[in-house]
Amino acid sequence: MMAQSANEPLTRSVEDYLKGIYRLSSTGLPVSTSDIAELLGLSAPSVSGMIRRLSDQALVEHVPYRGVLLTAAGRRVAIRMLRRHRLIEAYLVGFLDYTWDTVHDEAERLEHAVSEVLIERMAVALGNPRFDPHGDPIPDSDGRIDELVYTPLAEIPGGETVEIRRVATSQAERLRYLETSGLIPGTRVTVTRHQPFRGPITVSAGGREQVIGHELALQLLCVRSEAR
Amino acid sequence: MMAQSANEPLTRSVEDYLKGIYRLSSTGLPVSTSDIAELLGLSAPSVSGMIRRLSDQALVEHVPYRGVLLTAAGRRVAIRMLRRHRLIEAYLVGFLDYTWDTVHDEAERLEHAVSEVLIERMAVALGNPRFDPHGDPIPDSDGRIDELVYTPLAEIPGGETVEIRRVATSQAERLRYLETSGLIPGTRVTVTRHQPFRGPITVSAGGREQVIGHELALQLLCVRSEAR
DNA sequence: CAAAAAATTTAGGCTCGACTAATTTTAGCC
DNA sequence: GGCTAAAATTAGTCGAGCCTAAATTTTTTG
Numbered sequence: 001m002m003a004q005s006a007n008e009p010l011t012r013s014v015e016d017y018l019k020g021i022y023r024l025s026s027t028g029l030p031v032s033t034s035d036i037a038e039l040l041g042l043s044a045p046s047v048s049g050m051i052r053r054l055s056d057q058a059l060v061e062h063v064p065y066r067g068v069l070l071t072a073a074g075r076r077v078a079i080r081m082l083r084r085h086r087l088i089e090a091y092l093v094g095f096l097d098y099t100w101d102t103v104h105d106e107a108e109r110l111e112h113a114v115s116e117v118l119i120e121r122m123a124v125a126l127g128n129p130r131f132d133p134h135g136d137p138i139p140d141s142d143g144r145i146d147e148l149v150y151t152p153l154a155e156i157p158g159g160e161t162v163e164i165r166r167v168a169t170s171q172a173e174r175l176r177y178l179e180t181s182g183l184i185p186g187t188r189v190t191v192t193r194h195q196p197f198r199g200p201i202t203v204s205a206g207g208r209e210q211v212i213g214h215e216l217a218l219q220l221l222c223v224r225s226e227a228r
Numbered sequence: 229m230m231a232q233s234a235n236e237p238l239t240r241s242v243e244d245y246l247k248g249i250y251r252l253s254s255t256g257l258p259v260s261t262s263d264i265a266e267l268l269g270l271s272a273p274s275v276s277g278m279i280r281r282l283s284d285q286a287l288v289e290h291v292p293y294r295g296v297l298l299t300a301a302g303r304r305v306a307i308r309m310l311r312r313h314r315l316i317e318a319y320l321v322g323f324l325d326y327t328w329d330t331v332h333d334e335a336e337r338l339e340h341a342v343s344e345v346l347i348e349r350m351a352v353a354l355g356n357p358r359f360d361p362h363g364d365p366i367p368d369s370d371g372r373i374d375e376l377v378y379t380p381l382a383e384i385p386g387g388e389t390v391e392i393r394r395v396a397t398s399q400a401e402r403l404r405y406l407e408t409s410g411l412i413p414g415t416r417v418t419v420t421r422h423q424p425f426r427g428p429i430t431v432s433a434g435g436r437e438q439v440i441g442h443e444l445a446l447q448l449l450c451v452r453s454e455a456r
Numbered sequence: 457c458a459a460a461a462a463a464t465t466t467a468g469g470c471t472c473g474a475c476t477a478a479t480t481t482t483a484g485c486c
Numbered sequence: 487g488g489c490t491a492a493a494a495t496t497a498g499t500c501g502a503g504c505c506t507a508a509a510t511t512t513t514t515t516g
Contacts, residue, residue, distance in 0.1 A: 013503065045504090
């Protein structure tokens with residue numbers, strides 16, 4: 001139950017766990033061991049073990065059999081990792097010819113290795129961007145992050161026109177598909193038709209019609225767009 | 229005694245050991261356990277243990293109580309790390325406002341995290357440089373490295389004029405001192421006087437006279453420069 | 457509401473890579 | 487050539503972070 005008084009360096013694993021728990025915390029409810037295990041591709045006992053260590057370092061609050069919540073310190077770390085990851089993605093795309101489908105893995109390793117100084121240099125080089133290439137918000141250096149509320153394309157009623165703002169997948173294949181379909185952040189699309197029972201939806205974007213599976217349409221986050 | 233058939237990923241530690249052993253191999257003689265321990269700041273038994281593991285993976289050749297030599301595979305890894313380290317240094321200095329005294333530590337961590345793709349992108353962005361900011365040669369992507377033979381400034385006789393080509397230290401303090409003294413790769417200096425018994429030497433560079441300690445003068449690697 | 461199923465934790469084991477203490481080998485010296 | 491000092495290795499320990507198998511707790515359900 002001791003706080004992590006000094007800034008002992010955190011291991012790569014600890015950083016990954018905290019980032020993962022943060023991502024699973026969107027509902028505000030405690031995060032289950034099995035969800036963490038699933039997300040990180042580890043066994044449940046491994047996660048139980050790490051939760052104990054995280055709890056010892058006051059990075060999470062754990063109620064046995066009930067789940068974990070990040071402490072303020074844990075959340076700080078998680079958000080710092082998010083900032084790093086997203087800035088690295090933006091930098092690689094902006095300056096080193098990466099495409100949005102290839103940056104994820106590279107950022108996943110670099111985020112543990114870059115210094116605070118380097119991250120801030122990258123941010124400056126990019127002009128302190130607020131979003132990464134997938135439309136994910138980049139926390140500022142004080143850890144503030146504006147999680148805008150978007151509506152999945154799958155839930156937009158027929159007839160409406162929306163703008164895609166964020167693409168919530170890191171799977172390279174899907175991203176490549178979306179790229180070639182022109183369904184990227186900034187694109188305005190009009191929902192033409194919904195097939196029933198979570199079937200595919202038809203949209204028109206940039207003059208052409210496209211059919212998108214329901215699952216994918218859940219990952220295209222949109223805002224009702226004003227006429228422009 | 230099995231070769232490392234597939235490319236199992238190497239750990240950070242293994243990469244650091246191989247790089248260290250490479251650096252200690254300049255004479256061609258087997259490298260001693262204690263020299264490795266000293267360089268990496270580890271205990272001798274720790275090094276003995278790692279040597280066994282490296283030897284199992286056919287990355288070094290070990291004769292007990294006699295020392296280690298890199299195998300071809302081990303040397304390939306070491307040179308790849310050198311390429312990474314030096315390209316990262318060059319990139320950070322060239323594109324992200326790092327100075328030559330601050331770049332070492334950052335590169336030390338990044339070299340283990342960057343992918344082959346990223347390294348080659350950096351190389352292209354830099355125009356495939358042959359030297360890093362300290363004048364250290366950057367191996368090409370096939371592992372070829374031209375180790376030019378330089379003469380330490382400490383061994384240049386009085387009266388001669390030479391050009392500094394390489395600065396063989398990574399200590400930030402020394403680098404900052406050299407920077408402010410203008411003693412950087414590319415500078416032409418004339419040796420004015422040698423104090424006896426490894427005393428300081430006096431040089432004139434860019435119009436002004438400077439006194440340099442013997443130890444530091446050993447780290448300034450020069451070529452007899454043609455008049456230009 | 458009790459039994460089965462699912463989730464979680466505990467128990468015990470493994471590898472990596474570090475350590476200290478003890479032992480063995482080599483090297484230097486009279 | 488034998489003795490000592492230095493170098494290297496072996497022995498034994500430890501924490502991190504993973505695993506599987508077994509035990510425990512919670513949840514679901516007939």
